[in-house]
Ligand SMILES: NC(=O)C1=CN([C@@H]2O[C@H](COP(=O)(O)OP(=O)(O)OC[C@H]3O[C@@H](n4cnc5c(N)ncnc54)[C@H](OP(=O)(O)O)[C@@H]3O)[C@@H](O)[C@H]2O)[C@@H](O)CC1
C-alpha cells in the first residue's frame with residue numbers, strides 16, 4: 429500500500445487513538461508524504477501522550493478542525509477539498525499536486541469508544557466517497573466498531589456509523605473485536621504491530637492457533653494398542669435419524685480415537701450396520717442399557733445429541749452425564765432442556781463440552797441470548813465472548829458457541845476465539861451436518877485424552893481447515909475425508 433501512496437489524510441480523534449494519528453502524520457511527513465490532518469476534539473482535553481503528539485505535529489503542519497459534536501460546513505468543505513475528486517481549495521490544491529494514491533487514516537476512536545458515532549455522518553460519508561482508489565487504514569480498530577465485541581455501536585434510533593477499513597493496524601495483539609461478529613469484515617486485513625509491550629505468557633483470551641503436529645501424531649504412542657488412543661461412544665437416535673450420529677462417529681475415528689462405537693436403539697441396528705464398517709455398533713434399548721454399556725472402564729469419551737431425537741433424550745443424557753467421563757453434548761441433547769436448563773447444569777461436570785449454535789444457546793441461556801441480540805448501544809458492548817464465558821460459568825463446563833466466529837469458553841474464564849474470516853474463511857461449513865462432524869471431532873480428541881478446552885479448540889481449527897481444504901461443493905460427509913490431508917500438513 430505504502431509503495432504507491434504518497435499522500436495521506438489523517439482523521440484524529442479526542443483520545444490516544446487520535447494521538448497515534450498525530451504520530452503517524454509526523455512519520456509520513458518525515459518520509460516526504462503530503463499529509464493533511466483533521467482533528468475531531470478539543471485540544472485542551474487531549475490525554476497527555478496525545479497532547480504531546482498533537483504539539484509535535486503542529487510544529488510540522490496545520491491541524492484542520494472538525495468541531496464536536498458536529499463539524500461545520502467550512503470544515504467539511506476543507507475535508508471535501510482533500511478527499512473528493514477534483515480538489516480546488518487551498519488544502520486540496522496541495523494534496524492534488526501530490527503524486528500517488530491517497531491513504532485515509534482513521535485515528536478517530538479506538539478501544540475507548542464509549543458510545544455510537546453521532547454528528548460524524550457527513551465526515552464519514554465524504555471519506556467513503558473519497559477519490560478512488562483511496563485506501564482506508566484504521567488505527568487499532570475502525571471508528572464506530574467496538575474493539576471488544578466486533579459490533580458497530582448504534583444510536584437508539586438504530587443509526588450505526590462506522591468507517592470500514594481495507595487495513596487495520598492493531599497494537600501488541602488482536603483484540604476480540606477484530607475476530608468477532610462484524611469485526612472481520614469491517615477491519616479488512618488486520619496487521620498486528622509490535623510496540624514493545626511484554627507478552628502475557630498465559631493470556632486468558634486468545635485466538636485459536638493451529639494445532640501442532642506433535643500434539644496429534646499417533647506416533648507419540650508408537651506401538652501402542654488401539655485402546656491407548658481411547659474409545660469414544662456416540663449415542664445415536666432411532667431409525668432414519670442416524671445420519672448425524674454417523675457423521676460424528678466417523679469424525680471421532682478419523683481424528684484418531686482408537687475405537688468408536690455407535691450406540692443405537694435395536695431397531696436402528698440394521699440401518700447403521702449397512703452404513704458403517706470401521707465403527708462398531710451396539711444395541712442400546714434405553715437409558716438403563718446405556719448405563720450398563722458405559723460400565724466399561726475403557727470408554728474414554730462420549731458424544732450425545734446429533735440425530736438423537738427429543739423423545740428419549742433426557743434419560744439418555746442423564747445416563748451419559750452420570751458416567752462422569754468427558755462428554756460432548758450437542759443438538760437435541762441441549763434443546764431437550766429448554767424448559768429446565770437448571771436441571772442440565774446441575775448434572776454437568778467439568779469434563780463436558782456443550783456445542784450450541786445460537787438457536788440452541790438461546791434455549792439454554794435465554795437471558796444471555798437476549799443480551800447478545802439487543803442493539804449494541806454503548807461500549808464495551810456485550811459480545812459473543814461475554815455470552816460464552818457467562819454460559820460456561822453457569823454450566824460449569826466448556827461451552828463452544830458456534831458460528832463463522834466461534835467462541836470456546838471454560839468456567840475459569842479461559843477463552844479461545846476462532847474467526848473463519850479472511851484467509852481462514854470457511855463459508856462451505858454452512859451446510860447441514862457440519863456441526864455433527866465438529867461434535868465428533870471433539871469427542872475423538874477427548875477420547876484421546878485432550879482436556880476439554882484444548883479438544884474443542886483443536887477441533888474447531890481442524891474442522892474449518894478441512895472445509896477449506898475441500899472447498900466449494902463441500903458437504904458434511906467430505907469433512908472427515910479432507911481431515912487426513914490437513915493433519916499431514918500440520919507442522
Ligand atoms: N496500552 C494502551 O492503552 C495503548 C493505546 N493505544 C492507542 O490508544 C487508543 C485508546 O485510547 P483511549 O483510551 O484514549 O480511547 P480512544 O479510542 O482514543 O477514544 C477515547 C476518547 O473518545 C471519546 N469518545 C468515545 N466515544 C465517542 C463517540 N462516540 N463520540 C465522541 N467521542 C467519543 C471519549 O470521550 P468520553 O467517552 O471520555 O466522553 C474519549 O475522549 C487505542 O485504540 C490505541 O489506538 C496505543 O497507542 C498503544 C498502547
Ligand SMILES: Nc1ncnc2c1ncn2[C@@H]1O[C@H](COP(=O)(O)OP(=O)(O)O)[C@@H](O)[C@H]1O
Nearest residue numbers: 785830831832848854857858860861862863864
Ligand atoms: N459461514 C460459516 N463460516 C464458517 N463456519 C461456519 C459457517 N456457518 C456455519 N459454520 C460452522 O459449521 C458448523 C455448523 O453447525 P450447526 O449449526 O450445528 O449445523 P448442523 O446442525 O447442520 O450440523 C459450526 O461448527 C459452525 O461454526
